[in-house]
Amino acid sequence: MSYKKWVYKYKYLKTEENEFSEKMQKYTIMFNQDFISNNPPPQETVKNLSNQNSSLIEEEILELKPEKKGKDLYKELAKEFHPDKGGTDDDFKDLNSMYEDENVLGMYVKAEELGIKIEVKDEEELEEIFSKTCNSLQNKIQGYQTTAAWRWGTVNEEQREILALAIEQQANVKRRKK
Numbered sequence: 440m441s442y443k444k445w446v447y448k449y450k451y452l453k454t455e456e457n458e459f460s461e462k463m464q465k466y467t468i469m470f471n472q473d474f475i476s477n478n479p480p481p482q483e484t485v486k487n488l489s490n491q492n493s494s495l496i497e498e499e500i501l502e503l504k505p506e507k508k509g510k511d512l513y514k515e516l517a518k519e520f521h522p523d524k525g526g527t528d529d530d531f532k533d534l535n536s537m538y539e540d541e542n543v544l545g546m547y548v549k550a551e552e553l554g555i556k557i558e559v560k561d562e563e564e565l566e567e568i569f570s571k572t573c574n575s576l577q578n579k580i581q582g583y584q585t586t587a588a589w590r591w592g593t594v595n596e597e598q599r600e601i602l603a604l605a606i607e608q609q610a611n612v613k614r615r616k617k
Contacts, residue, residue: 445569446551449544452576463583466592473591473603474612509543509568512557516546519553544572587612 440448513534520526520534537545543565550557583589587610594602603614 459580459583467588470588470591476612512546513538544569
């Protein structure tokens with residue numbers, strides 16, 4: 440696929456993911472208003488995990504962490520986006536997030552928006568990276584649709600009672616009394 444097509448595909452998927460994210464937030468609020476969780480709050484789980492040799496685990500993770508893709512591109516864009524160089528905090532946070540997620544295609548799109556010419560060195564490697572980025576966005580969108588909150592937010596009223604029973608059994612929650 441050509442570079443331009445990858446950019447268009449990425450922009451489309453990013454827009455789609457943003458729309459799904461907004462819907463997911465709405466459905467999650469609706470779900471939380473209708474159900475009470477029987478599971479312990481996430482904070483307790485995090486505290487328990489952090490007490491179990493977390494420093495040893497963190498050291499192992501740091502040793503195994505490979506070098507991120509797009510490091511040179513990140514450095515080039517950081518010169519433009521850094522708040523000390525005239526960029527905004529939000530743009531710099533977005534850039535850092537893209538780098539952490541290895542969203543090289545997103546960084547190319549940002550560079551293109553700014554009119555920064557980036558030399559493409561290895562088109563085969565970029566094709567693989569761009570494909571990975573787009574697949575990641577598609578998986579994120581599909582992930583929203585597999586949640587109980589999404590199903591609860593999109594089900595019609597006729598099927599809501601049946602779904603409520605299934606959610607109570609599978610997700611270990613109880614429906615609030617109306």
